[in-house]
Amino acid sequence: MIVADRKPLQEILDMVEDCEKLLIVGCNACVAICMAGGEKEVSELASLVKIAKKKQGKNIEITERVTERQCEEEFVKEIEKEIKGHDIILSMACGVGVQLIAKMYEDRLVYPALNTKFMGLPEEQGQWAETCAGCGDCRLADFGGVCPVARCSKNLLNGPCGGSVDGKCEVDPDNIECAWQLIFDKMKLLGQVDKLLKIEPAKSWKTSRDGGPRKVIKEDVRL
Amino acid sequence: MKSGSNLETVLNSGEFAVTAELGPPKSANKEFVIKRAQILKSYVDAANLTDNQTAIVRMSSTAAARIILDEGVEPVIQITCRDRNRIAIQSDVLGAAALGVKNILCITGDHQCFGNHPDSKNVFDIDSIQLVSLLKMMRDEQKVLGGDTIKTPPKIFIGAAANPFADPLEFRVIRLEKKINAGADFIQTQCIFDLNRFSKWMNMVEDKGLDKKTHILAGVTPIKSYNMAKHMAENVSGVSVPQEILKRMESAKDPKEEGVNICIETIEKLKKIKGIHGIHIMAVQWEDIIPEIVKRIGLYPRPQI
Ligand code: SF4
Ligand code: SF4
Numbered sequence: 001m002i003v004a005d006r007k008p009l010q011e012i013l014d015m016v017e018d019c020e021k022l023l024i025v026g027c028n029a030c031v032a033i034c035m036a037g038g039e040k041e042v043s044e045l046a047s048l049v050k051i052a053k054k055k056q057g058k059n060i061e062i063t064e065r066v067t068e069r070q071c072e073e074e075f076v077k078e079i080e081k082e083i084k085g086h087d088i089i090l091s092m093a094c095g096v097g098v099q100l101i102a103k104m105y106e107d108r109l110v111y112p113a114l115n116t117k118f119m120g121l122p123e124e125q126g127q128w129a130e131t132c133a134g135c136g137d138c139r140l141a142d143f144g145g146v147c148p149v150a151r152c153s154k155n156l157l158n159g160p161c162g163g164s165v166d167g168k169c170e171v172d173p174d175n176i177e178c179a180w181q182l183i184f185d186k187m188k189l190l191g192q193v194d195k196l197l198k199i200e201p202a203k204s205w206k207t208s209r210d211g212g213p214r215k216v217i218k219e220d221v222r223l
Numbered sequence: 224m225k226s227g228s229n230l231e232t233v234l235n236s237g238e239f240a241v242t243a244e245l246g247p248p249k250s251a252n253k254e255f256v257i258k259r260a261q262i263l264k265s266y267v268d269a270a271n272l273t274d275n276q277t278a279i280v281r282m283s284s285t286a287a288a289r290i291i292l293d294e295g296v297e298p299v300i301q302i303t304c305r306d307r308n309r310i311a312i313q314s315d316v317l318g319a320a321a322l323g324v325k326n327i328l329c330i331t332g333d334h335q336c337f338g339n340h341p342d343s344k345n346v347f348d349i350d351s352i353q354l355v356s357l358l359k360m361m362r363d364e365q366k367v368l369g370g371d372t373i374k375t376p377p378k379i380f381i382g383a384a385a386n387p388f389a390d391p392l393e394f395r396v397i398r399l400e401k402k403i404n405a406g407a408d409f410i411q412t413q414c415i416f417d418l419n420r421f422s423k424w425m426n427m428v429e430d431k432g433l434d435k436k437t438h439i440l441a442g443v444t445p446i447k448s449y450n451m452a453k454h455m456a457e458n459v460s461g462v463s464v465p466q467e468i469l470k471r472m473e474s475a476k477d478p479k480e481e482g483v484n485i486c487i488e489t490i491e492k493l494k495k496i497k498g499i500h501g502i503h504i505m506a507v508q509w510e511d512i513i514p515e516i517v518k519r520i521g522l523y524p525r526p527q528i
Contacts, residue, residue: 154332160398163334165460170334173460193393197401199352201356202248
């Protein structure tokens with residue numbers, strides 16, 4: 001899923017400084033599951049903004065809505081009336097959802113309430129970890145199902161750097177596991193350590209963001 | 224001869240080589256580099272110029288290389304994969320070769336979070352093993368990675384690093400093997416304090432016959448103080464300092480003297496290992512101690528080849 005995290009309240013308050021009629025739109029997909037922009041978080045943020053405004057002696061009218069998926073037009077259309085009836089729309093979806101509303105309603109001000117972080121997995125209650133960087137040429141088959149592109153801090157393809165100690169990454173030994181320790185352990189388990197002796201050639205980053213913004217085109221389903 | 228460098232000549236002749244590290248300044252101070260080159264001159268076969276070590280901005284290693292060449296010291300420039308993509312690296316290699324650089328050490332590079340620009344973007348377009356392959360391709364196939372021909376190829380003696388103290392231990396030998404297969408002519412190791420662990424690694428290296436396929440230079444660092452020893456033991460990933468050394472440094476009357484003694488004892492032991500073809504002295508901000516170390520272990524004068 002796409003993992004996101006709410007922006008600091010002050011940053012959000014600055015965005016809605018002069019706003020008197022605010023619409024907060026959450027999303028029921030990924031960001032709801034990672035507890036950043038679902039129904040509960042929308043109502044929490046609404047209360048926080050109201051309280052802060054009150055303290056400043058200002059009034060604000062806030063409407064709360066949650067789309068089923070903010071990255072699809074049909075679901076956004078369901079709240080068209082509310083979007084058109086507000087000065088500022090504060091989206092609690094990932095960056096994709098924010099941009100879709102901004103694109104569909106060109107004359108509205110649409111601001112992000114979240115920082116979109118990564119594609120990842122929940123690790124434990126309240127903790128998510130980056131797992132895939134969407135490099136466009138998936139090589140998980142060669143690395144025991146552990147991604148060196150997204151999970152090694154230096155996206156190394158030929159083995160661990162000199163900073164790998166006790167299974168931890170030099171960048172933050174308390175929080176980051178060394179991807180290459182995980183790859184090695186898994187390949188050992190699979191009896192495939194020999195495969196790691198092969199020199200991985202320089203990766204083509206063309207399929208990644210470095211080829212410019214990407215598009216997926218499926219000819220067989222195009223109209 | 225692949226490069227005709229002094230280091231290559233010394234190693235090929237079977238002599239025990241001596242290299243040392245020279246950290247370029249955090250400024251445009253040419254005199255700083257000249258002074259250190261003069262200290263090292265005639266005590267080392269080549270001096271390594273670090274590439275923005277620990278991600279701290281310093282004078283370019285290639286520029287510093289040209290300065291020490293003028294002082295009569297042969298440079299080994301270090302290139303990390305952290306700051307440049309394949310285009311910039313190849314361009315730098317051509318430029319360095321044109322300026323007279325004949326040895327290049329390929330390294331991954333410390334993460335930028337350790338340095339003075341933690342907000343920077345890192346590159347890692349290629350990794351250190353791919354960099355070794357790339358240098359070999361430029362030198363031997365006369366081609367850039369994209370396939371174009373290089374009319375005047377860089378004549379480079381290709382080096383790579385090895386860290387016997389990082390994990391997983393078994394992978395450390397696999398990585399060395401990969402570096403050799405990629406084309407590493409010489410290897411410089413992380414600084415060695417923990418001779419037990421080093422021997423374990425070295426046995427695995429010798430079992431695979433890898434020491435016969437490349438020249439391994441063992442890294443050493445003279446420690447200046449107990450605090451430095453403690454810092455290295457606790458805060459530097461991939462460096463192992465045994466308790467015994469920490470104790471010796473703590474109780475030493477003259478810690479600097481003790482640090483040098485430990486360093487010399489370590490070198491004496493390393494010299495006895497057949498697969499070790501030289502030492503690489505990394506005296507961090509203490510380059511003036513290098514002549515004394517080289518003399519005391521009987522490696523002075525250096526062979527004139
Ligand atoms: S190899 Fe690429 S696509 Fe596959 S998991 Fe890693 S980043 Fe994602
Ligand atoms: S310690 Fe492991 S995860 Fe961290 S950069 Fe090195 S190889 Fe990658």
